[in-house]
Amino acid sequence: MAGPIERVLVLVDGTEESITAAQYAILLAGASGAELFGAYVINTRALNELLKSRIFVEAEEQEYEQDLHSDAERYLKHVGDLAESKGVPIKTLTASGSVHQEVVKMVREHGIDLLVIGELAHAKSRRDEFYNESERAMRSVGCSVLIVKDQERVWDLFEYGFKE
Amino acid sequence: MALIDQIREEVIKVPLEGRNKPEILRELVQVLVDAGDLTDGDSAYRALLEREGRGSTGLEKGIAVPHAKTAAVDKLTVAIGIAPGGIDFDAQDGNPSDLFFLLLAAPDQSGPHIEALSEIARLTRSDAFCRALRNSQSASEVIELIQE
Numbered sequence: 001m002a003g004p005i006e007r008v009l010v011l012v013d014g015t016e017e018s019i020t021a022a023q024y025a026i027l028l029a030g031a032s033g034a035e036l037f038g039a040y041v042i043n044t045r046a047l048n049e050l051l052k053s054r055i056f057v058e059a060e061e062q063e064y065e066q067d068l069h070s071d072a073e074r075y076l077k078h079v080g081d082l083a084e085s086k087g088v089p090i091k092t093l094t095a096s097g098s099v100h101q102e103v104v105k106m107v108r109e110h111g112i113d114l115l116v117i118g119e120l121a122h123a124k125s126r127r128d129e130f131y132n133e134s135e136r137a138m139r140s141v142g143c144s145v146l147i148v149k150d151q152e153r154v155w156d157l158f159e160y161g162f163k164e
Numbered sequence: 165m166a167l168i169d170q171i172r173e174e175v176i177k178v179p180l181e182g183r184n185k186p187e188i189l190r191e192l193v194q195v196l197v198d199a200g201d202l203t204d205g206d207s208a209y210r211a212l213l214e215r216e217g218r219g220s221t222g223l224e225k226g227i228a229v230p231h232a233k234t235a236a237v238d239k240l241t242v243a244i245g246i247a248p249g250g251i252d253f254d255a256q257d258g259n260p261s262d263l264f265f266l267l268l269a270a271p272d273q274s275g276p277h278i279e280a281l282s283e284i285a286r287l288t289r290s291d292a293f294c295r296a297l298r299n300s301q302s303a304s305e306v307i308e309l310i311q312e
Contacts, residue, residue, distance in 0.1 A: 014275045043275075046282040053285045054256055055229050057219040067274035 009037040009093075010116040011103060011137060012075050017118025021148040022079045023158040025116040028146075030088045034114070038079045038092045039106055040072040043133070045098040082158075100136035107141045115145045170242040170280070171310060174199035176303035180247040180264065188251060189213065189230060192243045192266040199243075207236040208268055222255030226298075227288045231267040231281060233274075240276045241268045244306060246298065263288070263297055 010025035012018045022038060029036035047065055050056040056064070076092040083090035093110075095102040107115060117134045138145045148154060177195050182188035193209045196202040211232035215221065222228040243266040250260025265284045269277035287293055293309065300306045 043278060046278050049285055050278065050281055053289075054223055055221065055231070055281055055285055060215075060218065064274050064278060068278075071272075071275055 005032050005034045005114045007035045007112045008114045009112040012038055012040050012079055014071050014075050020151045020154045021116050021118040024148040024154050026083045026086050026088050030086050036090045038076055038090050040076050040094050041099040041102045042068045042096040043099050044096045099133035100140050103137040104140045107143050113143050115141050115143055117147055119149045173303040175243045176306050177245045180245040183251055185253050192245050195243045201241045204236040208234050220254035222253035222261045224257040226262045228253045228261040229265045229284055233269050233271045237268045238270050
C-alpha cells in the first residue's frame with residue numbers, strides 16, 4: 001500500500017520502553033499496511049571500549065558479547081511473537097557495532113521512512129543526554145522518527161484494540 | 165538506563181574505612197545491603213572476588229571498577245565509595261586506588277551492565293571529574309558531580 005509510511009523500523013534494545021515501541025509499531029504497521037522491520041544492535045563498540053579501558057578482560061568481553069547475541073535473539077523473537085499475534089509480518093535485523101551508526105545504515109539500506117524508538121529517559125545530566133544511543137540514532141537518521149510514550153495506553157491498545 | 169538512575173545517597177560511602185581489597189569489597193557490598201538493594205551479600209561478595217581472580221579491576225589513576233554478574237540481584241545495582249589516601253587494590257599502574265565504582269548485574273542483564281560500565285569509563289576519563297570526586301566530602305556532593 002503506497003502511503004506516507006511504507007517501511008517502519010523499530011529499534012529494540014531489551015528495555016521495557018523498546019518493547020512498548022515495538023507494540024506500537026506493530027499496531028501502526030497493521031493499520032497502515034507498512035512493511036515492518038525489528039532491529040537489535042549488539043553494541044560491540046561499548047565492549048571494545050571496556051576492553052581498551054581494561055575494565056573487561058578479554059575472556060569477559062567475549063562472554064558479554066555472547067550474552068548480547070542471546071539477548072538479540074530473545075528480544076527479536078519476542079517482538080516476532082507479538083507481531084504474529086496481530087497477524088503482522090515482520091522482518092528482523094541484527095547488527096553489531098556502534099548502535100546509532102548501525103541504525104543509520106539500516107535506515108538507508110532498507111529504505112525506511114519511519115524509525116520508531118521507545119521513550120527516552122529524562123536526561124538528568126548533560127552527559128546522559130549526550131551519550132544515550134537511542135537519542136543519537138534519532139538525531140542521526142535521515143527519516144522521520146516516532147518516540148512512543150504512554151506505556152499503559154499502548155498496552156491497552158495492543159491488548160484490547162482501538163475503541164470505536 | 166543511565167548510571168545516575170541508580171545513584172542515590174544511600175549507595176555512596178565517603179570515606180570508606182577498609183584498608184585492603186577484601187575489606188573494601190565487603191564494605192561496598194554492605195552499603196548495598198544496608199540500602200536495601202541486596203539481600204544475599206555473601207553471594208555478591210563471592211562473585212566479586214571471583215571476578216577479581218580473573219584480573220584486577222583496579223585500573224589507573226586511582227580508579228577501580230569492581231563488577232560481577234550475580235543472581236543475588238535482579239537489576240543493575242551500583243555503589244560508590246571514596247577511600248582518601250587510597251588502598252592497594254592490585255591496580256594496573258601499581259598505584260593506590262581511591263575511587264571505587266562497584267556494579268552488580270543480574271546474569272540476564274548484560275546490556276544495562278555494559279551501558280553502566282561504559283558510562284563509568286567515560287566519566288572517569290575526565291581528570292577534572294576525578295579530581296572533583298576526590299574532593300567530595302559527602303554523598304550529596306558526589307551525586308551533584310555526576311549530575312553535572
